[in-house]
Amino acid sequence: MSIIINWQYNIGHICTRQQCELGLGEKVAFRWISARQERIDYTFSDLDRESNRFANVLQSLGFAAGDILFTFLPKSPEQFFSFLGVLKLQVICGTLFSNFGDDALVDRLVDAKAKGIVTKKSFLKKIMRVRDQIPSLKYIIVTDIEEHLSADTLSYPALMREASANFIAPPTSPNTPSVLHYTSGSTGKPKGVLHVHRSILHQSRTASEVLTLNESDIYWCTADQGWVTGTSYGIIGPWSLGVTQIHYGGGYDAKLWFDLLQGEAVSVWYTAPTALRMLMREDVKLYKGYELNALRHIFSVGEPLNPEVITWARTTLGKDIYDTWFQTETGGIMITNRPGLVIKLGSMGTPLDGIDPAIIADDGELLENNIQGNLCLKTGWPSMFVTYLNNESAYNSKLKNGYYYTGDTAVRDDDGYYWFKGRSDDVINTAGHLISPFEVESALLEIEEVAESGVIGAPDELLYEKIVAFVQLHKQFSWSRELEVKIRLHISNRASSIATPQEIIIVDGVPKNKSGKIMRRVLKARYLGQDAGDISTLED
Amino acid sequence: MELLGKLNEIFCEVFDDDDIKIAPEMTSNDVDGWDSLSHVNLIVTIETKFNIRFSHKELLTFKNVGDLLNSIRSKITTV
Numbered sequence: 001m002s003i004i005i006n007w008q009y010n011i012g013h014i015c016t017r018q019q020c021e022l023g024l025g026e027k028v029a030f031r032w033i034s035a036r037q038e039r040i041d042y043t044f045s046d047l048d049r050e051s052n053r054f055a056n057v058l059q060s061l062g063f064a065a066g067d068i069l070f071t072f073l074p075k076s077p078e079q080f081f082s083f084l085g086v087l088k089l090q091v092i093c094g095t096l097f098s099n100f101g102d103d104a105l106v107d108r109l110v111d112a113k114a115k116g117i118v119t120k121k122s123f124l125k126k127i128m129r130v131r132d133q134i135p136s137l138k139y140i141i142v143t144d145i146e147e148h149l150s151a152d153t154l155s156y157p158a159l160m161r162e163a164s165a166n167f168i169a170p171p172t173s174p175n176t177p178s179v180l181h182y183t184s185g186s187t188g189k190p191k192g193v194l195h196v197h198r199s200i201l202h203q204s205r206t207a208s209e210v211l212t213l214n215e216s217d218i219y220w221c222t223a224d225q226g227w228v229t230g231t232s233y234g235i236i237g238p239w240s241l242g243v244t245q246i247h248y249g250g251g252y253d254a255k256l257w258f259d260l261l262q263g264e265a266v267s268v269w270y271t272a273p274t275a276l277r278m279l280m281r282e283d284v285k286l287y288k289g290y291e292l293n294a295l296r297h298i299f300s301v302g303e304p305l306n307p308e309v310i311t312w313a314r315t316t317l318g319k320d321i322y323d324t325w326f327q328t329e330t331g332g333i334m335i336t337n338r339p340g341l342v343i344k345l346g347s348m349g350t351p352l353d354g355i356d357p358a359i360i361a362d363d364g365e366l367l368e369n370n371i372q373g374n375l376c377l378k379t380g381w382p383s384m385f386v387t388y389l390n391n392e393s394a395y396n397s398k399l400k401n402g403y404y405y406t407g408d409t410a411v412r413d414d415d416g417y418y419w420f421k422g423r424s425d426d427v428i429n430t431a432g433h434l435i436s437p438f439e440v441e442s443a444l445l446e447i448e449e450v451a452e453s454g455v456i457g458a459p460d461e462l463l464y465e466k467i468v469a470f471v472q473l474h475k476q477f478s479w480s481r482e483l484e485v486k487i488r489l490h491i492s493n494r495a496s497s498i499a500t501p502q503e504i505i506i507v508d509g510v511p512k513n514k515s516g517k518i519m520r521r522v523l524k525a526r527y528l529g530q531d532a533g534d535i536s537t538l539e540d
Numbered sequence: 541m542e543l544l545g546k547l548n549e550i551f552c553e554v555f556d557d558d559d560i561k562i563a564p565e566m567t568s569n570d571v572d573g574w575d576s577l578s579h580v581n582l583i584v585t586i587e588t589k590f591n592i593r594f595s596h597k598e599l600l601t602f603k604n605v606g607d608l609l610n611s612i613r614s615k616i617t618t619v
Binding site: 074098101120121122125250251252481485489497498500 | 553554555556557558559560568569570572573574575576577578580581584585587588589
């Protein structure tokens with residue numbers, strides 16, 4: 001059955017009102033489990049009513065189609081209500097990781113000319129510190145204060161109390177802008193990946209065809225909503241199909257997670273390789289006694305899934321894990337392992353019907369099987385991003401001869417399976433988060449003692465890649481434990497905790513080419529004890 | 541400054557939130573942003589500011605702020 005009824009593509013409407021109209025109003029849309037394990041069930045009627053209220057709140061504040069509002073929240077019910085309410089009004093919803101620091105906030109909010117942000121009291125300090133740098137920001141809506149703090153720093157509960165529960169989403173065309181996620185490149189500021197409401201076609205289809213979700217499932221996606229997986233498959237895909245989710249507000253805890261899988265009778269679980277590798281490190285005795293009879297399938301996304309993890313899951317849990325591949329720009333799963341397809345351990349799987357990848361050489365030549373090259377996708381799938389906000393040249397640079405260049409390199413074997421080989425740029429994938437070395441280097445240079453810096457990703461058993469910073473200090477300073485703390489906290493509070501280097505190596509100089517560009521390739525080779533290759537362009 | 545106050549200052553600095561008021565029963569679930577990565581920052585900062593070291597084994601036993609306080613207290617008094 002098509003999810004598009006009467007040409008209404010509005011994601012907020014389809015995930016809430018439409019489910020009610022299909023008779024699922026009293027069905028649980030999600031069970032909220034707080035970090036302290038208090039449980040509250042929200043039906044699709046609740047989801048519809050609360051998102052309607054939020055749409056009315058925004059309308060009363062003067063928000064209109066095309067405006068941009070960000071959520072800057074940890075996982076919480078307000079995250080879902082506001083996201084869907086924003087989309088109902090045809091306002092664009094950007095989602096931010098709650099561990100972002102000042103610089104990360106400014107980069108994104110300024111570029112997007114954000115009109116509003118929904119956040120928690122504990123994050124207000126960060127926003128207030130940079131607010132003067134974000135002239136477009138008219139409203140800060142705080143979810144955990146009971147009364148308004150000022151004319152523009154407003155209480156979410158107070159606003160919602162006054163708002164009508166009735167709202168009808170306007171007819172929304174497939175090309176109406178919807179969701180905005182920022183992603184990092186190896187140079188320059190993060191880029192705003194803009195999606196449109198038609199993405200729901202692919203997100204819904206893949207939630208059904210790949211994740212195998214149906215109306216009787218209890219589904220758990222552990223991804224944060226700051227990540228594309230958290231919106232595409234933690235909100236849009238499952239709710240477009242009327243699927244009940246659980247959303248847990250706490251962090252990683254192996255025992256608690258397995259208590260949830262068993263106790264909540266989760267039938268489909270979508271998580272990340274880093275989390276699975278952490279589970280693999282736990283004492284195997286932990287898993288004895290759990291009966292995961294309800295658990296039909298486990299999926300993973302974020303970074304390549306090592307064969308050892310799949311083997312562990314087979315022996316310890318008696319389950320397969322299906323690794324899926326997609327990017328912020330693709331909006332939904334493109335190449336994937338899935339039930340019914342033989343798993344080749346360590347491979348990305350095969351493309352979905354209608355998705356047309358190619359391996360292309362740097363000169364544009366289409367490569368045969370078993371030859372490594374740029375992983376590209378023929379453009380035109382429904383959840384494809386429509387631009388990098390305010391950065392058309394970066395968007396155009398990713399498109400050549402009808403293909404989108406993903407920035408990943410891969411090979412295709414004779415059976416049509418794809419195998420991830422690495423990145424064609426310097427972007428670091430740490431625990432599924434893409435980190436720009438440039439952003440970390442820039443934050444390092446803000447520190448008084450730091451003269452030069454170069455940042456690379458190095459292989460890591462747990463995180464896939466860890467961040468390693470090479471730092472040259474000004475002559476008058478020397479390395480100390482206090483300086484390490486200063487650097488750690490600066491990066492954590494200016495960029496994000498995820499961007500904090502796992503290793504800081506003090507060097508006499510950072511290798512650069514004759515144009516002054518940091519030669520991260522040379523740093524990486526040195527770190528790994530490998531040949532640095534051609535260094536003819538290295539500065540004297 | 542008393543131990544609790546000094547540790548509270550460290551929490552405010554690490555988690556970039558001046559409103560944090562720590563208490564012995566608090567866990568990572570009570571502080572926004574206290575995840576595995578920021579936990580490393582917290583431990584390194586505590587070690588540096590108190591001039592102490594935690595063993596890997598000790599780190600695994602910390603279940604809440606009270607455990608951290610007790611461990612710091614025992615290390616300070618034995619120095």
